[in-house]
Amino acid sequence: MSNRSRPDHFTLKARKMGYPARSVFKLEEIQKKWSLIKRGKPVLDVGAAPGSWTLFALRTLGKGACVSAVDLKPLTIKAPPGTILRFRQGDVFTPESADFLAEGGLYGCVLSDVAPSTSGNRLVDARKSWNLVMRVIDLAEEHLTPGGNLVVKIFQGGDENEVKARIKALFREVKTFKPKAVRSESMEIYIIGKGFMGLNQENQL
Ligand SMILES: C[S@@+](CC[C@H](N)C(=O)[O-])C[C@H]1O[C@@H](n2cnc3c(N)ncnc32)[C@H](O)[C@@H]1O
Numbered sequence: 001m002s003n004r005s006r007p008d009h010f011t012l013k014a015r016k017m018g019y020p021a022r023s024v025f026k027l028e029e030i031q032k033k034w035s036l037i038k039r040g041k042p043v044l045d046v047g048a049a050p051g052s053w054t055l056f057a058l059r060t061l062g063k064g065a066c067v068s069a070v071d072l073k074p075l076t077i078k079a080p081p082g083t084i085l086r087f088r089q090g091d092v093f094t095p096e097s098a099d100f101l102a103e104g105g106l107y108g109c110v111l112s113d114v115a116p117s118t119s120g121n122r123l124v125d126a127r128k129s130w131n132l133v134m135r136v137i138d139l140a141e142e143h144l145t146p147g148g149n150l151v152v153k154i155f156q157g158g159d160e161n162e163v164k165a166r167i168k169a170l171f172r173e174v175k176t177f178k179p180k181a182v183r184s185e186s187m188e189i190y191i192i193g194k195g196f197m198g199l200n201q202e203n204q205l
Pocket residue numbers: 021023024046047048049050051052053054070071072073090091092093113114115116117
């Protein structure tokens with residue numbers, strides 16, 4: 001068994017807590033530091049399968065929570081009693097998904113752990129990740145409520161500074177963070193935007 005396929009401490013702990021993936025601990029750390037998910041505010045989770053982040057958001061928000069999630073693949077989780085999980089299986093950037101997103105928002109927080117299928121070529125993969133993240137920021141601009149928060153995953157090695165600059169122009173605060181649960185060999189980092197300034201006029205409710 002390779003190091004990658006052997007369940008590590010985070011994987012075992014995730015299973016014990018009912019989460020399908022170890023990635024939950026990345027969001028848990030981000031939430032502890034920046035409280036991006038706020039009670040009473042709906043959440044959008046982009047690239048949600050198998051569903052650890054979605055389940056974490058539902059549990060964090062508690063009774064009355066509403067999380068909208070989109071992924072090409074199915075979720076393997078069940079919403080806790082008293083919470084609402086809206087799920088669409090498909091590409092998040094299609095017009096059909098746009099309708100689904102609009103029906104669940106405006107959102108207090110947009111989470112994106114979305115990742116491209118990887119080729120093994122770091123530059124190519126970083127470029128694909130950059131493209132996805134820029135499109136997720138477009139979605140956040142359209143569907144976040146003023147004051148809302150954003151977290152996006154990006155593969156380092158491309159133009160992550162450009163992503164950071166764009167988030168800086170839209171949010172009051174920007175942070176870059178590599179959670180402990182990110183594997184040491186991984187090129188992923190998370191960029192956080194706090195306090196959406198609501199530049200999109202339609203968002204000025
Ligand atoms: C690392 S996984 C997300 C893990 C998830 N946060 C969790 O904790 O269970 C990245 C996901 O992004 C999804 N994805 C990639 N491109 C997408 C797209 N265009 N639309 C929707 N989902 C996409 C993939 O299918 C994959 O499931």
